[in-house]
Amino acid sequence: MAVLAPPDRRQAEPGMPGDTDDPIAPLDSAPGVAVLTGNAASPASVAELFDEIAPVYDRLNTVMTFGADRRWRRAAADAAGLLAGGAAIDVAAGTGKLAAALAERVGPFGRILAVDLSARMIERGNAALPDLVQLEFRQADALDLPVEDGEFDAATIAFGLRNLSDFEAGFRELRRVVRPGGRVVCLELTMPRPRPWGRLFLAGFRRLAPLAGRIAGRSRRYAYLPASLEGFPDAETLAATMRRVGLVDVRVRRLGLGSVALHVGVVPGG
Numbered sequence: 001m002a003v004l005a006p007p008d009r010r011q012a013e014p015g016m017p018g019d020t021d022d023p024i025a026p027l028d029s030a031p032g033v034a035v036l037t038g039n040a041a042s043p044a045s046v047a048e049l050f051d052e053i054a055p056v057y058d059r060l061n062t063v064m065t066f067g068a069d070r071r072w073r074r075a076a077a078d079a080a081g082l083l084a085g086g087a088a089i090d091v092a093a094g095t096g097k098l099a100a101a102l103a104e105r106v107g108p109f110g111r112i113l114a115v116d117l118s119a120r121m122i123e124r125g126n127a128a129l130p131d132l133v134q135l136e137f138r139q140a141d142a143l144d145l146p147v148e149d150g151e152f153d154a155a156t157i158a159f160g161l162r163n164l165s166d167f168e169a170g171f172r173e174l175r176r177v178v179r180p181g182g183r184v185v186c187l188e189l190t191m192p193r194p195r196p197w198g199r200l201f202l203a204g205f206r207r208l209a210p211l212a213g214r215i216a217g218r219s220r221r222y223a224y225l226p227a228s229l230e231g232f233p234d235a236e237t238l239a240a241t242m243r244r245v246g247l248v249d250v251r252v253r254r255l256g257l258g259s260v261a262l263h264v265g266v267v268p269g270g
Contacts (some may be wrong), residue, residue, distance in 0.1 A: 092160020181270015
């Protein structure tokens with residue numbers, strides 16, 4: 001396995017306008033919404049939902065983010081700090097967009113394992129990326145990964161944490177499978193700040209996601225996406241959760257005018 005470089009403490013290069021690289025600063029939760037510790041939806045229902053939307057998922061993500069999702073995944077792949085020949089696991093990988101970016105960084109002699117609960121997502125990923133010999137897809141539960149302790153140089157999860165029944169257990173499992181000195185990377189939607197902008201963002205998201213789903217013939221399913229953000233922990237709470245499971249040097253970078261948070265933590269002992 002490759003040895004990771006030390007965490008980069010320099011100012012991150014800007015992405016979209018409004019991107020920042022902050023020490024973890026308090027982020028207001030949506031007013032009147034209790035912070036959740038996990039998604040109330042059962043894993044079976046989450047898998048069923050993503051099986052249904054798999055054919056349109058990538059296309060609608062690109063439409064709803066005006067193409068910025070690619071830039072966000074690239075930032076997450078960079079944050080993993082992988083070198084050629086390294087190994088990483090991408091959890092809740094969907095069709096493998098982030099996993100493919102990781103595969104480019106480790107090269108043909110590296111290893112990327114992409115896992116997802118949705119069989120249809122895995123099928124589409126396998127069909128779309130047959131030439132990446134270093135990339136393997138496997139159906140698996142994010143809270144019970146079928147791999148050994150410390151097997152990878154990095155673990156990533158992008159826009160999948162909100163679907164887990166226990167957010168802390170998800171981070172604990174990501175930490176478990178990464179070697180000492182390796183990184184855990186989480187890319188996730190978050191409530192922008194200040195609070196008025198956050199309320200405006202949430203109101204717009206509540207309308208945009210179902211509208212996009214309606215165009216694709218799946219409006220009922222896409223209503224789930226904004227609902228999953230309500231009560232989801234803010235950036236500081238997620239950072240505290242990462243520290244609680246034993247990660248150190250936890251940092252956050254806000255992207256997409258503050259609506260996306262990129263968290264990075266290091267497994268101690270390296």
